[in-house]
Amino acid sequence: MSFALYIVDAFTNERYKGNPAAICFVDEPQSESWMQQVAMEMNLSETAFVTPSEDGWGLRWFTPLAEVDLCGHATLATAHAMWQSGRLLPDEEARFHTKSGILTAARNGEWIDMDFPSEPPLGTVAPEELVQGLGLIPRFVGRNRMDYFVEVDSEDIVRTLRPDFALLARLDARGVIVTSKSEDSQYDFISRAFYPGTGVDEDPVTGSAHCALAPYWAKRLRKHELTGYQASARGGVVKVKPDGDRVFMSGQAVTVLKGQLEG
DSSP states (O other), rough: OOOEEEEEEOSSSSSSSEEEEEEOOOOOOHHHHHHHHHHHHTTSSEEHHHHHHHHEEEEEOOOOSEEEEEHHHHHHHHHHHHHTSSOOOOTEEEEEEEEEEEEEEEEEEEEEEEEEHHHHHHHHOOOHHHHHHTSSOOSSSEEOSSEEEEEOOOOOHOOOOOEEOHTTTTTSEEEEEEEEEEOSSSSSSEEEEEGGGGGHHHHHTTTTHHHHHHHHHHHHHOSSEEEEEEEESSOEEEEEEEETTTTEEOEEEEEEEEEEEEO
C-alpha cells in the first residue's frame, strides 16, 4: 500500500526556509505505532497525517519521538498541500478535527489564515533547569498548558542564545519559548522555540508558540495586529491577531517535494 506524501516549507515563501513538515494522506486511520515510525523516518520536526472525515478532515501531528496536541506549521503545510493537490477547491476552507478541537484554514491571496486557540502564558516561578538551561536571568517567566514562556531583555539575547538542551529536556513541559521585542521595524517581536524533550532541539518556526506570543505581546505593546519573526537558522514570519480565546494566525507556504510513501 502507498500513500501520497508531501514536504512543505511553512511560514515562508522561499524553499528551504521556514519550517518543513511532511504531510501523509491516508484513506483511513492508521495505528499510532505506524505513524510514529513514519515520523521517525521523515525526521522533521512534525509529520502530519490526514484522513477524510464526515465534516472535514482528521489531522494528527507527530515529532520523531512523540505525538503532540497542537502544531501550527504542519497545519499550515497540510492546508497548502490540500489546495495544491486539488483535495480542496481554491476557495474552500480547510476544516481539521484535532486533539485541540476544530482548526480551520482559508486562503487569503498569497497567505493562509488559520484559526487557533489562544494559549496565554501565566506568570510562574522559573525552575532551576530553565534558568540554568538558558543561562540567563529572565525578564518574565510564564507557563501555559504546553510550554514555558520566557521574555528576555533584548533581541540580541534571543538571537545569540545557546541553550543546554539536556537541561531543558528535563522540564515538565513540551518546550520553551524565548522572546523579546523586535528592534527591526518590520516586526513587533522575535522568538525562538526549543523542544528537546520531543526530539526537536530547536524548531525553525512554531505556529503553536504564537498562540502564546500573540496574546502576550498584544497586551504588552497594546496592538491588535502583530507580526512576529522566529529567529532560527531558517527563519520565518508569522502574522497574528488575538481575539478573545482565539488567535488568528497567517503564514505562507511552498511545496518542496511530492511523492509516494510505501506503507
